Amino acid sequence: MAQLGFIGLGIMGRPMIGHLLAAGNKVNVYDVNTEAVKEVVAKGAVAKASSKDVASVSDVIIVMVPDTPDVEEVLFGKDGVAKGVKSGSIVVDMSSISPIATKEFAGKLEAMGVEMLDAPVSGGQVGAEKAILSIMVGGKPEIFERIKPYFALMGKNIVLIGDHGAGQTCKVANQIAVAVNIIGTAEALAFASKAGADPAKVREALMGGLASSRIMELHGERMIKRTFQPGFRIRLHQKDLNLALQSARSLHMSIPATALAQEMFNAVAARDGLDLDHSAMVLAIEELANHPVA
Ligand code: NAD
Numbered sequence: 518m519a520q521l522g523f524i525g526l527g528i529m530g531r532p533m534i535g536h537l538l539a540a541g542n543k544v545n546v547y548d549v550n551t552e553a554v555k556e557v558v559a560k561g562a563v564a565k566a567s568s569k570d571v572a573s574v575s576d577v578i579i580v581m582v583p584d585t586p587d588v589e590e591v592l593f594g595k596d597g598v599a600k601g602v603k604s605g606s607i608v609v610d611m612s613s614i615s616p617i618a619t620k621e622f623a624g625k626l627e628a629m630g631v632e633m634l635d636a637p638v639s640g641g642q643v644g645a646e647k648a649i650l651s652i653m654v655g656g657k658p659e660i661f662e663r664i665k666p667y668f669a670l671m672g673k674n675i676v677l678i679g680d681h682g683a684g685q686t687c688k689v690a691n692q693i694a695v696a697v698n699i700i701g702t703a704e705a706l707a708f709a710s711k712a713g714a715d716p717a718k719v720r721e722a723l724m725g726g727l728a729s730s731r732i733m734e735l736h737g738e739r740m741i742k743r744t745f746q747p748g749f750r751i752r753l754h755q756k757d758l759n760l761a762l763q764s765a766r767s768l769h770m771s772i773p774a775t776a777l778a779q780e781m782f783n784a785v786a787a788r789d790g791l792d793l794d795h796s797a798m799v800l801a802i803e804e805l806a807n808h809p810v811a
Contacts, residue, residue, distance in 0.1 A: 520545065521667070522575030524568050524591050524598070525582035525612065526553035528747060529638070532645040533581065533611075535560055536670045547571045568592075573601035577664065578608050584756050585614040592622055604630030609664055611652075613637040613757055616682035616689070616764075619655065623681040632660045635681060637688035638672065639695075641749050643735065649673045653691070655684035689764060692757035696778035696795075698732040703799035703810075706740055711808040716741050736796035741811045748794030751782050755791075758782070 518541075523534050526548040537544050538561045546562045547570065548554050554564050565571045568591045572578050578598055580591050588610055592598045598608060608626055610619065610633065623633040634656035644650040650672035654661055661677045668675045678687045705728065709719040720737040723729060739745065758779045765772045784801035785793065793800075803809050 518543065519576040520574055522546070522565075522571035522578035523557075523562070524548065524571055524578065524580050525587075526550065526557055527581065527583070528642050528749075529611075529645045530581040531557055532642070533579075533650075533671045534562055536648045537667065538562060540670050542667075542670075545571045545575050567596035567601075568594075568598045569596040569601035571601075572598040572606065573603070576603075576606055577667065578602065578606060579667075580608065580610045580612055582612050583753060584612070585618045588612050588614050588622065589618070593625065599626070599629065602626075602629065602631050606631050607660060607664060608633045609636050609667075610634070611636045611638055613688045613692070613753070614685060615760055616655075616685035619685050620682040623656070632657065633681065634660055634664060635684040636664075636668065637684055639688065639691045640672070641735070642747075645671070651691075652676070653678050653684045653687035655679055655681050655686075686764075689757060689761050692754065693761050693772065693775050695732065696754060696758055696782075696798075697774045698730055699736060699795060699798050700774070700778055700781060700802070701728075702730070702733050702737050703740060703796075703802040706737060706810045707799065707802045707806045707808060710810045711806055716810050736794075739794060739796040740799040743811065745790075745793040745797040745800075747792065748796070750792050751785055751795050751797065752791040754795045755779065755782050755786070 521542050521544045523544050523546045534557050544562045545565050547565045547568050558564050619635045626633045636652050636654045638650040638652050640650040651674040652668050652672040654677045678684050706716045710716045761775050781798050781801045
C-alpha cells in the first residue's frame, strides 16, 4: 500500500485525513499547529517533524494550506517537500492558490522527477466532513488516474479540467460564482426581513424555486441563525477574489460583481470580521439596510 503524506491540518485537512485513514491508508502528517497534529494522530495518523520528513517517507504528498506563499514554503522552503521527496512521488496540492504559481511549482518538481496535480476543492467544511467535495484537477491524465482512488475517498464530483493550473483556474471561477451568490442571498433575505416577512419562511419557499442554491441552503441558514464561526474564512475568500480580480485585469475583462463582493468583504473586515465565515457578508448588507436579517 502507498504511503500517503498530508501537510496542512486545518478546517479542511483534518476531516479529509479522517476519510483517508478510515479507508485503511497510512498517513504521515505535518502542520505548524501542534494541536491540529495531536487531533489527527489520535485518529491514527503518524506525526512527522517537517514537510521534508513527510515527503521522505511518502509516495503521494497532499498539501492543504491557506495561500500561494504557504504552498511555496511547504514545497520549496527550508525543510520543505523538495528537500526530502523521492523521485517518482506525486505532489497533490489541494489548496486554492494562484494558477500561474502552480504551473511554476509543477515545472520545478518535474525537473526533480516528481509529478504534480493541482486539485483545489469546493464544498466547504461540510463537504469535507461528508466526503462530498467537488475536486477540480489540473495535470497529466495518467497521474490523475493514479490519484483518483484517493480523491474518491474525499469527494464526489471529480473532474480533470486540463493541464497544470487548470484546476486552480476552475477554482477561481468557482469563488466568483460563490461570492456573487452570497451577495444575492444576503440581499434577498435582508429585503424580505425589512419588508416584514419571516426570513426563515422566505428561505424555505425560495429553496423550492429558481433561486435555490447550496448558498441559499447553507449560508441562508447561517445568516438567519447568526452562525458565523468558520467554515470558510472571509480572509481566504478575499485571497481568492484577489486572484480573480488580478487575472481579470491581465485578461482585459471586467468582473464588476466580483469587485462588489470584494468591497462587501472589506466592509465586514473593517468590523474585525476577517476570520468570520464568508456568509457574514450579510453584516455589510444589513448595515446598508439599517436592518438585521434576524
Ligand atoms: P485553515 O487555515 O483552517 O488551515 C490551514 C492549515 O495549514 C493550518 O492548520 C495551518 O497551521 C497550516 N499551515 C499553514 N502554513 C503551513 C506551513 N508552512 N507548514 C505546515 N502547515 C502550515 O484553512 P482551511 O479552511 O483548511 O483551507 C485550506 C485551503 O483550502 C485554503 O487554500 C482554502 O482557500 C481552501 N478551501 C477552504 C474551504 C473551507 O470551507 N474552509 C473550502 C474550499 C477550499
